[in-house]
Amino acid sequence: MAQTVKAVAELAGVSVRTLHHYDAIGLVRPGGRTEGGYRVYSQRDLERLQQVLFFKELGLGLEEIKEVLDRPGFDRRQALLDHRDLLSRRRDRLGRLIAAVERTLQSMEEGVPMEGNVMFDGFSAAEYEEEVRQRWGETAAYKESRERTKDYTAGDWDAVFTEQTAILQAIAALADRPADDPAVLAEIGRMHRFISERFYACPPQMYRGLGDLAVADERFKRTYEKLRPGLSQFMRQAVHAYCDKLEAEE
Amino acid sequence: MAQTVKAVAELAGVSVRTLHHYDAIGLVRPGGRTEGGYRVYSQRDLERLQQVLFFKELGLGLEEIKEVLDRPGFDRRQALLDHRDLLSRRRDRLGRLIAAVERTLQSMEEGVPMEGNVMFDGFSAAEYEEEVRQRWGETAAYKESRERTKDYTAGDWDAVFTEQTAILQAIAALADRPADDPAVLAEIGRMHRFISERFYACPPQMYRGLGDLAVADERFKRTYEKLRPGLSQFMRQAVHAYCDKLEAEE
DNA sequence: ACTACACCCTGACGTTGCGTGAGGGTCAAG
DNA sequence: CTTGACCCTCACGCAACGTCAGGGTGTAGT
Structure with a gap:
């Protein structure tokens, strides 16, 4: 039940140093210590370690894994279900890689050089990784936003806040009109540009997602509802109407 | 036919920086440059890149990959055949991981905590990696030997050489006796200790492998045969006899 | 009671495989 | 002749440990 570092390391197939590291960065902390200062891992710690290794297998960084696991609403069951999906997609990827090897062998036997695009079929793991992030945390957009805002001064943030409330109040004032009213x-367009300039590149498809969040995410929803009841629904519809128009114009 | 960095990068799903890096360390060098100094990749370079990515997928380090690919006898066809094997074993590993996820889910539903050894089934990639190395190059023993000998002075090497030839000549002089003659x-035991002290820990099973190399590897074989015809076969038998006895004693 | 030996601890520096600018040329299109 | 998209070469940065060094712990054998 209570395990030492080495026992855990062997069990999980990682090095002792790795466990030390995970402890140091607060990713997997042993439940306790003996008087001698030895780490003691409990069953709960093992479960946590297992989770970590699952996420690592999917290519997430340790810092990210920590955030995901420590998020209050983290649902272990749901996570496992997702993992199963993602892992089987990876298995498919390996299948494609194997196929690539076989094609290469065949082209060698026939003496025909392969075309470039076929040669590298199946390698790219990057696409899978962004998908994992979409589901679990740090999307590329989030990273970009953090990057762009890291040097904002207090004054900048003030300006951001002022403009944001101004836009929201303007929209709140118009909330009795139809969602696709030109005004x-x-x-909504002003808000779109505001986000694109200040935070991250925001293509229509992503803006739609953001609109959905207005009703789906409690934090957004509450902000809007406090400003005016029903505003979150209205925002969502308006954003979609705006994106429809935007896409129609192309 | 002739491609720029970016084109190759997109084709292969790696970054431009990665290609720069591979060029810098001499792993994948573009066949030529334009007058402007631009890298130009040929079909041959693409094939090399593909090989590199295959090996990387199997977990080899870049330095190791370089050595393998640059080894004179490198057989691309055989390498691809092996890759196919190893990749499908990895796919199996993913299958086991998926199974582990499913078992975890089930134990959650039943409320029974899992046993440690089952929890981490399927993770360990290390075993696969050593296997890859067994096949392709830098085994753990080789690494240890390099580590231990890196500070040898010229005098040390001299001593090594002297002792080694002394042992070999003693064995050559005894080659008309039966292979399991006490002398x-x-x-053979002296040689075993010699290796263990000077180069790497050498359990019987490995020493047997070394004995087999005496006939299987051209370089060893030639050294022995030059000393006395038939010596390589004799060495092999004697090493096995020695290991038999060693294991019987336990 | 002593000591050997396997195991544990905490720093702290090293390594691999690129990411990420900085600063500056190249070249086809308009 | 000027953009804009690419290209180049440094050079520093970073994640996730590996690898000592220096020193304590615990228990099995004598």
């Missing part, structure tokens, strides 16, 4: 769309 | 076994 509404104008404000 | 022969004594010399």
